[in-house]
Amino acid sequence: MxxxxxxxxxxxxxxxxxxxxxxxxxxxxxxxxxxxxxxxxxxxxxxxxxxxxxxxxxxxxxxxxxxxxxxxxxxxxxxxxxxxxxxxxxxxxxxxxxxxxxxxxxxxxxxxxxxxxxxxxxxxxxxxxxxxxxxxxxxxxxxxxxxxxxxxxxxxxxxxxxxxxxxxxxxxxxxAWLTDGMSIGGGMVVAVGYAMVINMMATKQVWPFFAIGFCLAAVTQLTLIALGVIAVALAFLYLDLSSKGGSGGGNNNIGDPLDDILNDY
Known part of the structure; x- marks a missing residue:
């Protein structure tokens, strides 16, 4: 070196x-x-x-x-x-x-x-x-x-x-028993880490997106870039539909969707 x-x-x-x-x-x-x-x-x-x-x-x-x-x-x-x-x-x-x-x-x-x-x-x-x-x-x-x-x-x-x-x-x-054991232990730590992140982010608004992502992850032809593009597109659709209140924008009582998400915490 x-x-x-x-x-x-x-x-x-x-x-x-x-x-x-x-x-x-x-x-x-x-x-x-x-x-x-x-x-x-x-x-x-x-x-x-x-x-x-x-x-x-x-x-x-x-x-x-x-x-x-x-x-x-x-x-x-x-x-x-x-x-x-x-x-x-x-x-x-x-x-x-x-x-x-x-x-x-x-x-x-x-x-x-x-x-x-x-x-x-x-x-x-x-x-x-x-x-x-x-x-x-x-x-x-x-x-x-x-x-x-x-x-x-x-x-x-x-x-x-x-x-x-x-x-x-x-x-x-x-x-081999040591390296395999540490690999298994590392995989368990990964699962715990994901669980902690999901526990912090989980709200009734984001659970449907989690289910969609879980299903899309099983499609092996989709790359991580493709999954990211789909996630961004879904986020924009959600924000757009939430701002319109599902009635073509006629309901003026609908607040900012970001405020609704923050209020859930």
Whole structure:
């Protein structure tokens, strides 16, 4: 692996770590992080497949109250690096997925360390704000975000300096019962993630569209792009018919359909 590739992968890992807190450009999402690492390493197809599969698993990962979800950023970056170093291409995706879930849980330890260090940083920012030293406040903000980036970049850099033969031998030595078990467990997590998303979105207005999509998904000739076009078309039809109130626009008492949907929550 060339020096340029290593630098680009570490940059992606650094951005993924920061986005785990910022949530602005979504670099920490598996689909984005794995795709970027696959792109810079010349294994774009394998990166996209790995990222898409991990994204399904990460749908159910969310911080609720004091409970911290598994670290999607570390899972994405580390599993993508292991996939690249393993040299198995698309065939190694299932093994990389099996490694990703334990890495996501292990990432909670790094998250705990970073958040513990952030406590005195917050106190320093408070002291700077009390003295109207806004430049120092901005500086501490930047340092705190960079610390989150290093939380992922340092483990990523460490993985990159492991010989590829060692990684390949480790992946090949994993027994089938372990990889198969982790794949099954990952599939169960995907189902739970979908259930949580549906539970948040489910209203009497959207259930018919869910049923239509469920039936259309069984048509194997339809691609994801075709399903997306159908979904957008149905959404426009629903909004248009709702605004007209089913009576050609003659009922002026019909409100905005978006307001009706929001009121159901």
């Amino acid at each position: 060339s020096i340029i590739t290593i630098i680009l992968i570490v940059i992606v890992a650094f951005l993924a770590g920061m986005e785990g807190i910022l949530d602005e450009f979504q670099f920490h999402q598996p689909l984005v992080a794995c795709t970027l690492i696959g792109l810079v390493s010349g294994q774009l197809e394998a990166g996209i497949i790995l990222g898409g599969t991990l994204q399904m698993i990460a749908l159910g990962w969310a911080n609720i109250g004091a409970a911290v979800a598994p670290d999607a950023a570390l899972a994405s970056v580390a599993s993508a690096i292991i996939l690249v170093l393993g040299g198995q291409g698309v065939d190694g995706v299932s093994t990389a997925i099996a490694v990703a879930i334990p890495l996501a849980v292990a990432g909670l330890f790094l998250t705990m360390i970073a958040r513990t260090i952030a406590v005195p940083i917050v106190h320093r920012m408070d002291a700077a704000a009390a003295n109207a030293e806004f430049g120092k406040v901005e500086l501490w903000h930047i340092l705190a975000i960079c610390m989150q980036g290093l939380r992922i970049a340092i483990p990523a850099a460490a993985l990159l300096f492991i010989p590829s033969d060692t990684v390949a031998n480790f992946l090949n030595s994993m027994p």
